[in-house]
Amino acid sequence: MLPVTSRWARFGPTNRSWFIHVPRGGFCVSAFVVVRNRRGDVLLGRPTLHRDWPEEGCLPVWRVREEVRAGSWILPASHFLMDESPDHASVRISRKWAGLPGVKPRLVVVESHLFPTDMWAGTGPRRRRINHWALCFIFEVRTDRVPKKGPWWAELRFVPLSELSSIRIGRSHDDIIGSLLKARKQPAG
Numbered sequence: 505m506l507p508v509t510s511r512w513a514r515f516g517p518t519n520r521s522w523f524i525h526v527p528r529g530g531f532c533v534s535a536f537v538v539v540r541n542r543r544g545d546v547l548l549g550r551p552t553l554h555r556d557w558p559e560e561g562c563l564p565v566w567r568v569r570e571e572v573r574a575g576s577w578i579l580p581a582s583h584f585l586m587d588e589s590p591d592h593a594s595v596r597i598s599r600k601w602a603g604l605p606g607v608k609p610r611l612v613v614v615e616s617h618l619f620p621t622d623m624w625a626g627t628g629p630r631r632r633r634i635n636h637w638a639l640c641f642i643f644e645v646r647t648d649r650v651p652k653k654g655p656w657w658a659e660l661r662f663v664p665l666s667e668l669s670s671i672r673i674g675r676s677h678d679d680i681i682g683s684l685l686k687a688r689k690q691p692a693g
Contacts, residue, residue, distance in 0.1 A: 576674030
């Protein structure tokens with residue numbers, strides 16, 4: 505197999521005539537909706553075990569249990585559904601996971617992240633960790649409206665920026681929040 509740096513990031517039908525190389529650690533395309541109120545607080549939820557997480561929130565049961573046990577807070581987010589555009593994903597997430605029907609999220613930044621998995625390739629000095637690749641579309645919504653909490657959240661509330669460092673933010677969502685805040689401070693180029 506070719507090294508990662510010499511493969512095309514193109515995914516499609518399994519056909520050797522196409523440039524298709526699905527990363528061994530997986531690949532996901534996700535939308536994150538960062539909801540902020542007038543004071544700049546960020547909407548976060550503490551998940552609870554619910555049947556909608558695996559199918560609609562793209563969070564497997566074992567991972568929900570892990571986040572619940574840790575008392576983690578996460579952003580309203582999900583992987584894209586097949587053939588779903590980034591804009592449609594952001595509206596779906598805003599409506600269902602953020603409890604805010606009728607809002608129009610605005611794309612702020614797109615990021616690519618590599619996360620180490622628990623899998624390894626090779627042996628001896630050639631042994632290396634296999635990474636998971638995430639392509640993240642980060643949207644923002646501004647509202648002072650109190651969201652409707654769905655049954656998949658133990659709690660859903662606006663958290664002041666000053667409290668973010670004192671709570672556990674799960675699923676690397678602290679990186680997403682940091683990216684949004686950084687993008688908001690940079691002048692338009």
